[in-house]
Amino acid sequence: MPDFTRRFDVLIIGGGNAALCAAISARRTGASVLVLEGAPKFYRGGNTRHTRNMRCAHDTATQHLTGPYTEDEFWNDLKLVTQGHTDEELARFMIAQSKEMLGWIGEQGVRFQPSLGGTLSLGRTNSFFLGGGRAMLNALYLTAEALGVEVVYDAEVIGLDIGDGVFLSAQARIDGQAVTVRAGALIAAAGGFEANIEWLKQYWGAAADNFLIRGTPYNRGTILRMLLDHGVQEVGDPTQCHAVAIDARSPRFDGGIITRLDCVVFGVVLNKHAERFYDEGEDFWPKRYAIWGRLIAGQPDQIAYIVFDAKSLNAFMPSLYPPITAPTVRELASKLELDPDRMDATILSFNSAVIPGSFDHTILDDCRTEGLTPPKTHWARPLDTPPYYAYPVRPGITFTYLGTRVNRDARMIMSNGRPSANMFAAGEIMAGNVLGRGYAAGIGMTIGSVFGRVAGRTAAMTVRN
Numbered sequence: 001m002p003d004f005t006r007r008f009d010v011l012i013i014g015g016g017n018a019a020l021c022a023a024i025s026a027r028r029t030g031a032s033v034l035v036l037e038g039a040p041k042f043y044r045g046g047n048t049r050h051t052r053n054m055r056c057a058h059d060t061a062t063q064h065l066t067g068p069y070t071e072d073e074f075w076n077d078l079k080l081v082t083q084g085h086t087d088e089e090l091a092r093f094m095i096a097q098s099k100e101m102l103g104w105i106g107e108q109g110v111r112f113q114p115s116l117g118g119t120l121s122l123g124r125t126n127s128f129f130l131g132g133g134r135a136m137l138n139a140l141y142l143t144a145e146a147l148g149v150e151v152v153y154d155a156e157v158i159g160l161d162i163g164d165g166v167f168l169s170a171q172a173r174i175d176g177q178a179v180t181v182r183a184g185a186l187i188a189a190a191g192g193f194e195a196n197i198e199w200l201k202q203y204w205g206a207a208a209d210n211f212l213i214r215g216t217p218y219n220r221g222t223i224l225r226m227l228l229d230h231g232v233q234e235v236g237d238p239t240q241c242h243a244v245a246i247d248a249r250s251p252r253f254d255g256g257i258i259t260r261l262d263c264v265v266f267g268v269v270l271n272k273h274a275e276r277f278y279d280e281g282e283d284f285w286p287k288r289y290a291i292w293g294r295l296i297a298g299q300p301d302q303i304a305y306i307v308f309d310a311k312s313l314n315a316f317m318p319s320l321y322p323p324i325t326a327p328t329v330r331e332l333a334s335k336l337e338l339d340p341d342r343m344d345a346t347i348l349s350f351n352s353a354v355i356p357g358s359f360d361h362t363i364l365d366d367c368r369t370e371g372l373t374p375p376k377t378h379w380a381r382p383l384d385t386p387p388y389y390a391y392p393v394r395p396g397i398t399f400t401y402l403g404t405r406v407n408r409d410a411r412m413i414m415s416n417g418r419p420s421a422n423m424f425a426a427g428e429i430m431a432g433n434v435l436g437r438g439y440a441a442g443i444g445m446t447i448g449s450v451f452g453r454v455a456g457r458t459a460a461m462t463v464r465n
Helices: 017-028 046-050 071-082 088-107 132-147 197-210 222-229 285-297 329-336 340-353 427-433 443-464
Strands: 007-013 033-036 053-055 126-129 150-152 156-163 166-174 177-188 241-247 268-271 304-309 324-326 388-400 411-413 419-425
Touching (some): 007 017, 007 443, 017 033, 046 132, 046 443, 053 088, 071 088, 088 443, 132 150, 156 222, 166 419, 177 222, 177 443, 197 388, 241 285, 268 340, 285 388, 388 427
Parallel strands (some): 007 033, 033 150, 177 419
Antiparallel strands (some): 053 126, 166 177, 324 388, 411 419
8 A cells, every 4th residue: 555644746546548658657757656546456447448449640551550541641530520529739739649659558568469350441540459458458557567656446536635726635535544645746537427327417318317338337527527626627518428339238337349339331220110310321430330329319218229131240240249130020120129010111111222332341332322311321232131130229338528628738727728737637538628529449549548648748747847
């Protein structure tokens, strides 16, 4: 147990990717560092445990990436998925800094591998962690602890002492005892409020009762609430979040990546009335998968069904749960407790509208529908090859976008517009600066790594000066 009578240089609240990048960076800059992780050791790391990859700009192909991904292309992708709702200065800064991150993360012990089979259109843009997010996290913890970073688990921060934008101390409950932690600088890396259903209901109403939380149950937004109450300027729309379609049979919390469904582009998505409600082939899946949670949240009872046929069964990464299957569309409808007549009519209407083309899920192909609302712009094929399959899906919330405003130093901005003297933020708790809405695969890890590294270095330098 650390000596809490001492004053640490840098206190980091949180224990995921952003927190560990900050801890390592601060320690390598010469600071003493304490990490308070609210979860037990087994569940440490927040949503990092459930990640697979990160998106970084790079100018050439590498051992694990099939081609270049320039800063301009990254910026254009981000601008597209956010529909321009991003702080361009911070976004471009993050993208430029991301070019160094794969090398830096590798120096901290993290290993990479080529993209996994069935992960659509990511082999050029995203680097996959060997062993997944938990292995990546374990490597960062090993490095941090070897450098002398002190970590305390089951450490619930219950209060912050902040005056005029200056952090003085934190109060934490550790082993049932209240302790005061003094530090020269604070880095908040404690995630969003996605596991706080009551907070979500303030913006979503009763629909939030049907949301599933893909990640940790420990991200309840406690630290975010404290910071906002102490005069830190907020950023981001509280109704915006990273929300994907996950198997409706998943647990309420912590189902992780294996509950996500990536088969939308191969079929059609129906609501409880057996009606389609959005273009399943609008764009490449990594740029669109994070809109489907919000789309399903807007449907009756927050439930939908991804329906496809035997042609597509092995084309994507499967869920933890097997698909529901039947030899005919009508029998499948009965198993889903949908109206067989209505579902049969919807599928027949879709099949009749398909314009044949050359199917290729790696490009924006010419397989589309005509005269159908909503259309399917790409990858449209008739569902005509039995047996037929379906996954029931609900909104799976990964993280929220309401957060603390920061500058390029990851320094928090106070409500008076001035930067804090010694408070910094990294990861989901400040992601809304870059993600006003929308998402592209791997950007959350990029935000955490880049701003975590910056926060750690700048916090350490602030204290040393």
